[in-house]
Amino acid sequence: MSDAPLILLVEDEPAIATMVRYNLQKHGFRVDEAVDGAEALARIAEERPDLVLLDWMLPAMSGLEVCRQIRRSAATRDLPVIMLTARAEDADAVRALNTGADDYVTKPFGVEALLARIRALLRRAAPPVPHRGGPGRAG
Ligand code: CA
16 A cells, blocks of 8 residues: 555654554554654655654754754645654643644553544645645744
8 A cells, every 4th residue: 555644753762663653554554764853854855754753852853843844844834743742741732732733642642542643633634735825834
């Protein structure tokens, strides 16, 4: 199934990356992986995924900064992003969403909850036709 949705998983913790990849593939998704922000941005430039699962706590560049850069580029402004956060504090969720993440899940998360959010976001995502006009996003 080469037209299965491609998920880019950005996660530096091998155990979590393995668990998420296994479950996504089991449910019919294709999975690409990156272990830090620079690699994530490079992979996105090489092959645009349908959705990015982005860990907040990454070495060097934080997930928030990666998200900011994704939103800054016209090519990836509409790319669905789900942040993986380690803390359940509301302030973190607000920061993630303010930075441009479409959704977030708090670790430790259940696979079913993660899959539900991925599917919801992919359903919401606009078909890949370029659209112009409308108010631009500030920042
Ligand atoms: Ca991490």
